Amino acid sequence: MLNTVDMFRAALRINVFAVLLSILLLIGALYIYSGNSHSFRWIFQQDNFPMTHVSTTSCEVQEYVNNCGNWSIGEFRMKVGLKYAQPSTQKGRTDVNSVTNWNAPLVWEGTFDPVVIDAIYKPMNPRVAVVVFAVGKYTRFLKGFLQSAEKHFLVDFRVTYYVFTDNEQDVPKVELGSARNISVVPVPSAQHWQEVVLGRMEWATKAIDNQIRSKADYLFMMDIDSVFHNRFGAESLSRLSAVLHRGYYKDSHRDKFPYERRPQSKAYIPAGEGDYYYTAAVWGGYLEDMYRLVKHCYIQAQEDSKIRIQAVWQEESHLNKYLLYNKPAKVLSPEYLWSDYDPVPADIKVVRVSQLIKNYKEVRPNAGNR
Incomplete structure (x- = not known):
C-alpha cells in the first residue's frame, strides 16, 4: 500500500x-498562429510533392475543423472518396517525352489526371499572383487576357492579377470569380519596347518586396498579348515551372538554341551546354523561388548594361542561363504557350494559351518581329 x-x-x-x-x-x-487574429500558416506534406506553405483564413480553418475534426488531408479524401480513372504503368503518351533527365515532370496533355491534381492542390487553398505588363498600346490586350483567364486559369483557386501599366484608366472592368482580384501597379511610360522588357524584372522585384510577398504563395509572370483557350491548372504548380519555347522544342541539337553566346554577357551559355530553350512569356513557381529568379535576371541585366551590352533576347536569355544551373521542378510543354502565327502540330493535343497575331511596329516603337 x-x-x-x-x-x-x-x-x-x-x-x-x-x-x-x-x-x-x-x-x-x-x-x-501567424501573428494576427485572421491568418494562419499551414504546411501540408503530400506524397511525392514538396512541402508547400499555404495561408488560409481563420474562418476556413474553423470550417475545416468543424467538418473534419482532426483528419489529415489524406484521411479527409479517404472518408469523402474521390473517383478517377485508374493510373497505368503501361499506357500513356508515347509520342513525346514526359520526364526530363533530372527526373522532373515534362507536362503534356495525357500525362496527368486533372481530377487527381485538383484534389491534391485545392485543399491547400494556395494564393496565386499573376504579374502582367500592359504598357502603352498593350492595354488593348488586357480584356481578352483577363476574360479568358477567368474561364481557364486555375479556376476555383485564389488568384490576384497584378497589372503593371502606365495607363490605369485603360484597365477594363472584368467580371471576376470568387476570391479573384485585380491590383493595378503604376509604372512609367517607355520610349522603346526594350525598356519595358528589361524593366519588367526591376519592377517585378520591387513589387514582390513591397506588396506581393505577404499576399501570395505562387507567382506567375505572363505576357499580356496572349489568350487562354483551355485549362491551365494546378498541374502547372511547382517550385519552378518553365515552358518550352514552341520554336525550339523539337531541335535535336542544343547548339541551335538562341542562347546568348557572347562571353562578355552575364547570360552567356557556352556551346555544347544547355537543356531546353524556355520562353520568358510564361513562367512561375513558389513566390520566393520566383523572387530569386526575377531578381537574378534584373541584377544580371544591370551588370551587362555597365559594359554596354544587352543579352540577345533580353530577360529570356538571363532566364535560360539561370534555369540551366537551377533546374525547374516542372517543365511545361508548348501547350502552355503556343502562337496564333504557327500551325498546331500533331503532338500538341491542346493549346492552353496562345500569343496573338499583332503588328509589332504598331504596338511597340522601334520594334523588330519575333
Whole structure:
C-alpha cells in the first residue's frame, strides 16, 4: 500500500507532466498562429510533392475543423472518396517525352489526371499572383487576357492579377470569380519596347518586396498579348515551372538554341551546354523561388548594361542561363504557350494559351518581329 510520501510524489509527477504538456500545447498553438487574429500558416506534406506553405483564413480553418475534426488531408479524401480513372504503368503518351533527365515532370496533355491534381492542390487553398505588363498600346490586350483567364486559369483557386501599366484608366472592368482580384501597379511610360522588357524584372522585384510577398504563395509572370483557350491548372504548380519555347522544342541539337553566346554577357551559355530553350512569356513557381529568379535576371541585366551590352533576347536569355544551373521542378510543354502565327502540330493535343497575331511596329516603337 502506498504511504503518504509515495502518494505525494506520484501526484507531483502527474502535476509536472500536466504542466509540461500544457506548455507544449501552448508552444504548438503559438507556432501555428501567424501573428494576427485572421491568418494562419499551414504546411501540408503530400506524397511525392514538396512541402508547400499555404495561408488560409481563420474562418476556413474553423470550417475545416468543424467538418473534419482532426483528419489529415489524406484521411479527409479517404472518408469523402474521390473517383478517377485508374493510373497505368503501361499506357500513356508515347509520342513525346514526359520526364526530363533530372527526373522532373515534362507536362503534356495525357500525362496527368486533372481530377487527381485538383484534389491534391485545392485543399491547400494556395494564393496565386499573376504579374502582367500592359504598357502603352498593350492595354488593348488586357480584356481578352483577363476574360479568358477567368474561364481557364486555375479556376476555383485564389488568384490576384497584378497589372503593371502606365495607363490605369485603360484597365477594363472584368467580371471576376470568387476570391479573384485585380491590383493595378503604376509604372512609367517607355520610349522603346526594350525598356519595358528589361524593366519588367526591376519592377517585378520591387513589387514582390513591397506588396506581393505577404499576399501570395505562387507567382506567375505572363505576357499580356496572349489568350487562354483551355485549362491551365494546378498541374502547372511547382517550385519552378518553365515552358518550352514552341520554336525550339523539337531541335535535336542544343547548339541551335538562341542562347546568348557572347562571353562578355552575364547570360552567356557556352556551346555544347544547355537543356531546353524556355520562353520568358510564361513562367512561375513558389513566390520566393520566383523572387530569386526575377531578381537574378534584373541584377544580371544591370551588370551587362555597365559594359554596354544587352543579352540577345533580353530577360529570356538571363532566364535560360539561370534555369540551366537551377533546374525547374516542372517543365511545361508548348501547350502552355503556343502562337496564333504557327500551325498546331500533331503532338500538341491542346493549346492552353496562345500569343496573338499583332503588328509589332504598331504596338511597340522601334520594334523588330519575333
